[in-house]
Amino acid sequence: MGRTGPFQWGDVVQLTGPKQRLNTIVLTEGKHFHTQHGALAHESFIGLDDGSLVHVGEAPYLAIRPLLHDYVMSMPRGAAIIYPKDAAHILGFADIHPDLTVVEAGVGSGALSLWLLRALHGTGRLVSFERREEFRDVAEANVTGFFGERPENWTTVLGDLAEALPEHVADGEADRVLLDMLAPWECVDATAQALRPGGLVLAYVATVTQLSRTVEAIRADGRFTAPVSSETLVRGWHVEGLAVRPDHRMVAHTGFLMTARRVADGVELPSFRRRAAKADFAEADIEAWTPGALGDRTPSDKRMRRAVRDAKRQAQAILGEGEAGASACRR
Numbered sequence: 001m002g003r004t005g006p007f008q009w010g011d012v013v014q015l016t017g018p019k020q021r022l023n024t025i026v027l028t029e030g031k032h033f034h035t036q037h038g039a040l041a042h043e044s045f046i047g048l049d050d051g052s053l054v055h056v057g058e059a060p061y062l063a064i065r066p067l068l069h070d071y072v073m074s075m076p077r078g079a080a081i082i083y084p085k086d087a088a089h090i091l092g093f094a095d096i097h098p099d100l101t102v103v104e105a106g107v108g109s110g111a112l113s114l115w116l117l118r119a120l121h122g123t124g125r126l127v128s129f130e131r132r133e134e135f136r137d138v139a140e141a142n143v144t145g146f147f148g149e150r151p152e153n154w155t156t157v158l159g160d161l162a163e164a165l166p167e168h169v170a171d172g173e174a175d176r177v178l179l180d181m182l183a184p185w186e187c188v189d190a191t192a193q194a195l196r197p198g199g200l201v202l203a204y205v206a207t208v209t210q211l212s213r214t215v216e217a218i219r220a221d222g223r224f225t226a227p228v229s230s231e232t233l234v235r236g237w238h239v240e241g242l243a244v245r246p247d248h249r250m251v252a253h254t255g256f257l258m259t260a261r262r263v264a265d266g267v268e269l270p271s272f273r274r275r276a277a278k279a280d281f282a283e284a285d286i287e288a289w290t291p292g293a294l295g296d297r298t299p300s301d302k303r304m305r306r307a308v309r310d311a312k313r314q315a316q317a318i319l320g321e322g323e324a325g326a327s328a329c330r331r
Helices: 068-074 084-093 111-120 133-147 161-168 184-194 208-221 301-319
Strands: 012-016 022-026 032-035 038-041 052-056 059-064 101-105 125-130 154-158 174-179 195-205 228-231 237-240 243-246 256-261
Touching (some): 022 301, 038 052, 084 111, 101 111, 125 133, 133 301, 208 256
Parallel strands (some): 125 154
Antiparallel strands (some): 012 022, 012 059, 052 059, 195 256
């Protein structure tokens, strides 16, 4: 990805057809793009300028290289992704820039990893932890497919962050720790150990109960500044002549963001050390923290196998390895 100029073999192309339907293909020799309007050989795209119009039968399609936002929304996935609206705020609130050492827990399908690696720009280090092997496989294929190779500054670790973090990141080495997981409060101590003074922890959680418990854990730890919490709502607008109004549909709640800074060892911040009453989080009163309990669907093994297969096939097509096939992913 990141190519410019006329289309060539291996390019990822986004096609916008009638009714604004999107398809993403990888230009591969001998392959065709099939629609209800007919088929078009991938060879027809070679040499066309980015942003050209092609016709499948009588139906016009705009052919353009997808932005990272487009790639993330259409790439094969097993786990739910962090939406671009939240990823953009994570990059901003966590101040991600080159030369940082960033720890990510919960790699999922690789969406946030892509944004982080783009921001690091080949420098620094990104260490991504994932408990499920199939999720890691999907993420690795998606990231490799986008960049055309596996980034050298990216390490994936199969395991639990709270247990495996000290083996891969020394105490005080991390600049940022990003927690996209069911129970971030379980990793507060490990996070505090890994972060350098002035470093930042950011948690991305879906529900208010998760947010509340994470915030209280950060406050009780005593090694962080007062946590700041927010959510991002994006509302599109319909603009056509004098008909200017909000869209009927919007991307509303997807998750909460919580950030806090690591203070120097030995520094006490009494006003930030308020502890929740014991009754606030009585274990007997809290349902088990599982994806199902939080309303998230657990993908089936069949779906995960398909996601891994599709992600690897797309990456191979982009890299020109093996039997390259077109990936037609409809949003």
